[in-house]
Amino acid sequence: MKISGSLRSGFMWTLNAKNSILIVWFCIFILVLVFVFPLRRSLTTAFGASMITGKLADGINIEAFTDLGPAFKSIMSFFTAGLMFTFLAGFLLNSFLTAGLFGNVRKDSVKCSSSEFFGMCAGNFGAFLLISLLITLIIGIAFLFIIVVPAAIVSLSETVSDKSQFVTMVIAGSVFLLLLPVMLLVADYSRAFKAANEDASAFSAIGKGFSFAFSNFRESYMMMLLLILAQVILGVIVMLLLPGWRPVTGGGVFLLLIVSQLLFILRLFLKTWRYASVTSMMNEIEAGNTRTIDKMEL
């Protein structure tokens, strides 16, 4: 009951927050464009009037790129530096925008203007940044101990067979994947709590996040798995559709851009649905707690 109810109300709240989702898409689009547009210029300049681009009609052609010589090295260094910059800037931007989204999906019929949305973003930015940093750090440490350390041990061992190595890595990967929804739950509950309680500190919000995640663990975990499953299905669709789609005309490339951006907006919608569903679940847990206290008082 709790799961379906939370998913349903979360879905409705997400629909109400469509303007906020479009603002998030636009901000991320601009951020990535800052990285990709110069890259596109570099590519077109490097290839010039060459017809080797015909070799790219069937996809990435390593030879065509390596033949660019020094230009290829420049493009690659720009690519890696740009990707790192985008990731770091994206981390800040995501913390900022997520604060607005959580504020927007807190309850029914919250239709906010862009100024209200950015107001909510700014109000909780610091706390959301801290929560994101700490949870990302915890995930990183978990990755280190669950995947990297076992991988290093089995690869250095002289007695572990190929199959055992493979099985060890599959088990380690599975454990990590099973742990990941828990960390997402903690992160989402923390942020939902912070959005609902402006006076709460980031650390107390994280504490509450753990508390909410484990106080109603079974429902919360199952709901998160369902939400992740929806995102995985979209991911599979994207992987089936986009890499193999190789338009050769300007019109085709524009259509590809439109479709890929629509898919990304859908991805943002699903992510917001996750935030909204967790917020709804939190509200139910809080309401349940209140009812219990009321009963005890009566």
Next chain:
Amino acid sequence: MKIRLVLIIILSNVFLSLYPQIVNLKPLSERITGYKLDVRLNPDKKTVTGDMQAFWVNRSADTVPDIRLHLYMNAFRSNRTTMYREMGGSPGNDEKDLGWIEINSFSDKNGADLIPRMQYISPDDGNRDDRTVLRVLLPQPAMPGDTVIINVNFETKLPSRIRRTGYSGDFYFVAQWFPKFGVYEPAGMRYASKGGWNCHQFHATSEFYSNHSVYDVRITLPASHVVGSGGMLISEKADGNMKTVTYRAEDIVDFAWTAWPGYAVFNDKWKNVNITLLMPKDRVKQAGRQLSSVKHALEYLDMNVGPYPWPHLTFVDPPNIGAGAGGMEYTTLFTSSSSYFVPPFFHMPEMVTVHEFGHAYFMGMLASNEFEEPWLDEGVNSYWEEKIMDTYYGNNSGLIDHRFLKFSDVSSARVSYVTSPSRQLVSNNEYSWNYPHGTYGMMSYQKTAIWLHTLEGIIGTETMNNVFREYYRRWAFKHPSGRDFINVVNDVVRKEHGQEFGPDMNWFFDQTLYGTGICDYKVSGIVNSKYSKPEGKTDTADAEVRAWSSTDSLYISKAQLERVGEVKLPVDVLIHFDNGDEVLERWDGKERYKDFEYKGYKQIVWVKIDPEYKIKMDVDYVNNSMTTEPSKAPLHRIANKIMTFTQFFLSIMLL
């Protein structure tokens, strides 16, 4: 001289009769050397000990005062050996880490003790800490036709860090393990101006050079171990916890063997060749891939080079603990490399198998000197490996065949050459240990393969195949040099193409094998200018031009080409006009620049040098073409996809 020759033949035949044919119907080689080994593997001490009786026949007209033997295992004796000095690092400090070979007794056929006549020498670098070459002064010099027989009792300690050879736990790969004759080269053989032993030290980046030999090998080892070798199994007898296996190998250049209890054995057959594959039991899913790839290689080389003459072939996919033994060749035994899970689109295991099998031809049968001319085995073999992979696994997908990314084997080699900052450092014709700055691999493997593909592009695939068929016919089971290979190329090209490429192909090898230049042709411009009407006082008498000039659509179009690199090769130039016409021009590629000019009612739209990408040596395909109507769509598509995937990446990675 004739009497000597007759004597040599008689004595040789007498001696050969002592070694009856078992594997093949008749000898494939001269069998200048032969070995009988009776050894025992001690699993506690990690040693192989035993007796060896070996012979060397002096087939030269020289009186030879000594013999020289490789004691390769001494390369693992300390960190001061030539191999470790060149490679850096150390075999280790513990006794278990080290490898060595000790001669306990050494006598001639008369029983004379030769130990006092032994001397360790270092002909390549004078390193006194290197004991990988042994010189033994004979009591009596070997006269032409003499057979020198030696009886040696030796102990070989296997190193713990496997570098081609050694042990790890109860896994053994035993190679370069017994005293082995060098090659006596009389004057006129390969590059020898006078007779002498060709017996180099064990270097970090070199392989081997040996006579084709007969091997009779008895090995006693724990009964639990599964054994594989380059020989044919003659018998296997169990005795309690131990067993003795006997192998016979004929006309191969080296004998190696492996033993491990964890091997699963797979048998298959291609024509009359019995194929045995040894691999870890948990890799059985990879067996089909490995066996089909070796059969592809057998089929392709049999068809395009020459027959595989032995009725047996064994190959090994070593376990992880013995990965250092992977990717090595001992003619009828070779090692591949894979793991428990290799995605089906990634053809690396197949590539290693095809490559290592190919060495059965290029240095196994065509037994070139790998020390001195590594390009002649590694480069030539890489060329064939790339052809096989791209034939059987897809022209664009020989190495990677995923729907998102395809990569051919020849492209992989070309990328390695093109992107190497040291591609002009030295010529391709160096002793293996003389390649500076880590260029051995790129130069001897990739650069050679790339200029061989280029040669194929110039003379044609069928002529190239005929070159190798003739090379095989003339030189199989002999010791060809690079010069011999070039002579074959010259003869076949002259026979099939006359003087089309000049009196010989030396101009090609001077630039590619012996030169350090790069090849780079470029389209530097397309000019379409309207033909101007004659004005003023002109003597133009060309009526046709006067007629043309009365219209506005007469153009003089030029395709402007440049030779950027030093290497001069003939290239095709394809020119496309706006009315759909195409002209294929031939440029000898010698001048620094070249213009192709056309007058008419059409303009050049695009120009391609080497439109079929036959000249693989060209280090920059981007500048090989130019168009007046460049298509940016593929680049914009790539940029769009980068943007989308960056967006998804951020969305997934950030909470």
